[in-house]
Amino acid sequence: xxxxxxxxxxxxxxxxxxxxxxxxxxxxxxxxxxxxxxxxxxxxxxxxxxxxxxxxxxxxxxxxxxxxxxxxxxxxxxxxxxxxxxxxxxxxxxxxxxxxxxxxxxxxxxxxxxxxxxxxxxxxxxxxxxxxxxxxxxxxxxxxxxxxxxxxxxxxxxxxxxxxxxxxxxxxxxxxxxxxxxxxxxxxxxxxxxxxxxxxxxxxxxxxxxxxxxxxxxxxxxxxxxxxxxxxxxxxxxxxxxxxxxxxxxxxxxxxxxxxxxxxxxxxxxxxxxxxxxx
Amino acid sequence: xxxxxxxxxxxxxxxxxxxxxxxxxxxxxxxxxxxxxxxxxxxxxxxxxxxxxxxxxxxxxxxxxxxxxxxxxxxxxxxxxxxxxxxxxxxxxxxxxxxxxxxxxxxxxxxxxxxxxxxxxxxxxxxxxxxxxxxxxxxxxxxxxxxxxxxxxxxxxxxxxxxxxxxxxxxxxxxxxxxxxxxxxxxxxxxxxxxxxxxxxxxxxxxxxxxxxxxxxxxxxxxxxxxxxxxxxxxxxxxxxxxxxxxxxxxxxxxxxxxxxxxxxxxxxxxxxxxxxxxxxxxxxxxxxxxxxxxxxxxxxxxxxx
Numbered sequence: 110x111x112x113x114x115x116x117x118x119x120x121x122x123x124x125x126x127x128x129x130x131x132x133x134x135x136x137x138x139x140x141x142x143x144x145x146x147x148x149x150x151x152x153x154x155x156x157x158x159x160x161x162x163x164x165x166x167x168x169x170x171x172x173x174x175x176x177x178x179x180x181x182x183x184x185x186x187x188x189x190x191x192x193x194x195x196x197x198x199x200x201x202x203x204x205x206x207x208x209x210x211x212x213x214x215x216x217x218x219x220x221x222x223x224x225x226x227x228x229x230x231x232x233x234x235x236x237x238x239x240x241x242x243x244x245x246x247x248x249x250x251x252x253x254x255x256x257x258x259x260x261x262x263x264x265x266x267x268x269x270x271x272x273x274x275x276x277x278x279x280x281x282x283x284x285x286x287x288x289x290x291x292x293x294x295x296x297x298x299x300x301x302x303x304x305x306x307x308x309x310x311x312x313x314x315x316x317x318x319x320x321x322x323x324x325x326x327x328x329x330x331x332x333x334x335x336x337x338x339x340x341x342x343x344x345x346x347x348x349x350x351x352x353x354x355x356x357x358x359x360x361x362x363x364x365x366x367x368x369x370x371x372x373x374x375x376x377x378x379x380x381x382x383x384x385x386x387x388x
Numbered sequence: 389x390x391x392x393x394x395x396x397x398x399x400x401x402x403x404x405x406x407x408x409x410x411x412x413x414x415x416x417x418x419x420x421x422x423x424x425x426x427x428x429x430x431x432x433x434x435x436x437x438x439x440x441x442x443x444x445x446x447x448x449x450x451x452x453x454x455x456x457x458x459x460x461x462x463x464x465x466x467x468x469x470x471x472x473x474x475x476x477x478x479x480x481x482x483x484x485x486x487x488x489x490x491x492x493x494x495x496x497x498x499x500x501x502x503x504x505x506x507x508x509x510x511x512x513x514x515x516x517x518x519x520x521x522x523x524x525x526x527x528x529x530x531x532x533x534x535x536x537x538x539x540x541x542x543x544x545x546x547x548x549x550x551x552x553x554x555x556x557x558x559x560x561x562x563x564x565x566x567x568x569x570x571x572x573x574x575x576x577x578x579x580x581x582x583x584x585x586x587x588x589x590x591x592x593x594x595x596x597x598x599x600x601x602x603x604x605x606x607x608x609x610x611x612x613x614x615x616x617x618x619x620x621x622x623x624x625x626x627x628x629x630x631x632x633x634x635x636x637x638x639x640x641x642x643x644x645x646x647x648x649x650x651x652x653x654x655x656x657x658x659x660x661x662x663x664x665x666x667x668x669x670x671x672x673x674x675x676x677x678x679x680x681x682x683x684x685x686x687x688x689x690x691x692x693x694x
Contacts, residue, residue, distance in 0.1 A: 116490055123481050124492045153554060207477030214441045214473065216466040386443035 113217070113225035114232070121195060121233055122182050125362035130191030132235050137187075138180065142252050145176050173249030174274050178350065180245050181281060187291040188237070188285075189317050196296035197309030199226045200381065204304035204388045213386055223301070223381045227374055232298055242282045260350045267352050279345040284359070287366050292317065294373035295344045301377040304388050310362045318334040339369045391418040393455065394544055394576045395440065400449035401600075402435055409435040411600035413449070417578055417593075422570045424587035424594030424608065425580040431582045432600040434474055437548045440578075441471055465650060467476070467495070470542035472550055476533030480522030484513055484532055487521055491536050499539060507535040514563070526553035534565065545569060546578045559586065566590045617678050618643065620651045620661055624672030632669055640660060 168264050200223075203209045212222060258269040269277070292313065299309035320340035323331045335341045345362030348355045395417035402410040410432040417423045427433045438444040440451060444460050451458040478487045485504060492499035508514040511531035511553045521529065528552055537545055547566070551559040565584055569575040570590070581587050587594060588608065595605040604611060623629040626648040633639055633650065641658070644651040654662065659676065666673050 114494060119490075120479065120482075124477075181613060202609055206479070207475065208479060210443065210473045210477065211491060212494065213443055213470050214469070215491065216463040217494050218463065383445070385445060386438065 110221060110225060110228075113221055114228045117199075117225050118232060119227035121199075122228055124198075125235070126194055126198065129194055130188075131225060131240055133187075133191055134237070134244060136242050140239070141180055141247075142176055142248055146252055147178070153344040162295040171286065172253045172258075173246055174255060174258040174269075174271075174278070176249045176253055177242075177245040177278065178258060178260065180205050180241075181346070184241070186318070186321060188289060190314055191237060192289050192292045193296040193310045193313045196230045196293040197300050197313060199297055200300040200377070201303050201309055203299075204386075205306060207388055208338065209386045209388060219380065219382045223378045227294070227297055227377070229289055230293045230299075234293045235286050238282055238286045238289060242278070246278065247383070256352065263374055267350065268282060269350065270354060277349040281349045282365065284346040284349070285369070288346070291339050291343070291366050291369045291373070293378075294370045298373045298377040301380045301384070339366060342366055392422070394419050394421070394453065395419070395423075395578065396450075396452040396455075397436075397440075398450045398452070400436065400439060400451065402432075402439060402444060403447055408600050410439070410446075410611060412545070413597065413600065413602055414604070415595055415602070418489070420570070420574060421577055421583045422566060422577045422579060424522045425578060425592030425593055425597070426584060426587060427597040429582070431598045432606050433597065434548060435600075436471055436597075437471075437578075437580060440546060441469070442466070443473065453628045463529055464498050466575060467540070469546060470537035470540065470544075471546040472530075473546075473548050474539050474650075475526075475552065476529040478521040478529065478532060478536075481520060482521055483518050484508065485517040487532070488536055494541055495540050507538050508532075510538065510565070527558050530554055530562075531558070534562070538569075538669050542575070544576045545576065548580045549579065549582060551578070551583060557661065559583070561591055561622060617654055617656065617659070618651060619654050620675075620677040621662070621666065621673055622649055622675040622677065623666065624648075624667070624674060624694040625670075626650075629666065629671045630670065632666070636665075638665070 201214060201247050213219065256269055257271050260269060261337040295316065296309045296313040299312050301307065303309060317340060324335055324338060324341050324346045342362035342365050345359055348359045348362075390607065393416055395415060397413055397415035400410055400413040413432070413436060415425075415436075422525070424431055425436070435444060438462045439446050440453070440458070442458060442668070455467060456465060458465055476486075476500075479490070482490070485508070488504045488507070488526065489499070492504065503580060505514055505517065508517050511534050513528060513531055513535065516524070516528070524532065530550065534547075534550060537547070550566075551562050554562065566577055566579065567590055570577055577590075579587060591608050594608050594611065621629075626645075629650060630645050633642055641652045641654060641662075642650065643653055652658075653660065657664075659678075663673055663676060
């Protein structure tokens with residue numbers, strides 16, 4: 110299985126589309142961070158204008174942690190698109206290229222083929238989030254330095270001490286990997302169904318956009334639906350920056366997202382095992 | 389003792405919604421056979437080959453390869469099969485060498501550089517081993533397809549239209565390779581081709597299928613001699629020859645008389661008999677051309693169905 114995963118990773122990283130996600134992040138993060146360097150202090154002042162009447166803010170509030178928190182918060186729609194570009198291509202790409210035939214006629218089970226491709230997709234997702242984390246925190250540290258993290262949660266201010274933050278980011282990025290793992294699994298499931306990678310990419314993105322819109326609009330019927338949408342649980346990483354941390358919320362969301370990964374992967378496996386290869 | 393059965397297909401059927409692609413097909417391929425698998429487009433050849441390689445699941449029937457059920461021993465069986473299915477597609481963004489290396493690893497065999505270069509040499513691609521496959525012509529991809537089929541030195545080689553897209557020289561090379569693999573390496577070869585002349589040249593046994601079911605199966609030689617041959621006599625005095633034939637029982641065997649040529653449907657014995665008759669009646673016979681071939685035989689069978 111390890112050999113197969115290695116081969117799948119080799120194939121993924123030999124395709125130029127794989128690098129679109131890394132290039133997009135490489136371009137986007139410096140732009141955001143330089144823009145915040147230019148305008149960020151004004152934004153911080155604006156955000157804290159009411160509080161400044163009662164409190165005195167000291168130290169470096171516009172720091173690497175604050176910037177990385179903002180970036181993680183704002184990329185919920187964009188990162189999934191970069192994930193689906195690769196995950197949607199994992200199975201359907203073989204169908205489009207006609208390479209299913211040379212792959213499945215080898216003495217290897219369909220279970221191994223699907224599982225190794227899925228594992229490679231999850232590893233790619235992890236690497237993309239890791240790249241985001243390193244660039245976001247690393248470049249942020251160079252430009253802004255570090256400091257305490259000022260966070261607004263449920264109408265209250267939370268100030269997290271400088272030396273109490275990194276582990277929260279570590280968990281937040283791991284949670285983001287799980288969230289994006291759901292996106293990758295969904296794209297993978299659609300990839301098992303069709304013979305062209307464009308379909309899974311568009312369908313997955315359409316579902317995520319629709320779910321996010323439903324989650325954002327506060328109408329009664331949407332509020333009833335919301336618990337059944339996986340996007341509803343993808344923002345639970347913010348809980349890592351609460352004090353005290355809502356462990357129940359984090360664990361519940363993690364389990365629900367993990368269950369989605371398992372269900373989507375299992376469905377893809379069942380479909381692929383029964384699939385007639387006609388391409 | 390009967391030779392060992394390598395492929396045994398029993399009552400195999402596959403339908404796609406209303407379309408019956410394969411319908412109750414039975415095939416027997418024996419060790420050492422070069423087995424010709426013939427049929428017009430849409431006859432069910434590729435569907436059958438895909439079922440033999442577990443790309444498609446049959447609706448009914450059983451496939452036994454090397455004496456074992458394909459369903460229960462898929463991995464074990466596929467280890468001993470090399471195949472080309474329809475057009476040769478590879479990872480275009482990888483080199484020919486890397487494609488073979490990857491396929492070797494997937495087959496759970498870590499094939500040495502020497503072995504990979506050996507099969508590339510065999511198909512005439514060793515000088516382009518570093519080139520990305522997307523830069524290859526169709527013919528080169530076809531040859532790479534053969535290389536990947538031979539990489540793990542399989543006992544059974546399944547070739548689905550292996551000469552498609554090749555120039556005449558390339559077609560001859562593949563034909564020679566099939567003969568070499570059969571005679572020198574004792575491989576069993578299952579060959580599907582729409583170029584029937586090629587099957588005639590290399591196969592010892594064959595099956596003709598149409599609309600998903602078998603029409604004829606047997607030894608190529610026997611099947612070719614089973615019916616009358618179409619023979620064209622080129623004669624010197626055509627008009628007199630025509631009059632002579634019209635006044636005898638030979639006229640019943642006459643198919644066509646045009647431009648100095650008389651074409652008959654004859655048994656092998658009748659060919660010499662007619663030749664003798666014409667010569668005895670002072671008709672110069674310049675040439676006797678048997679036009680019967682597997683292709684005509686194939687067409688006669690499949691056109692009956694149409």
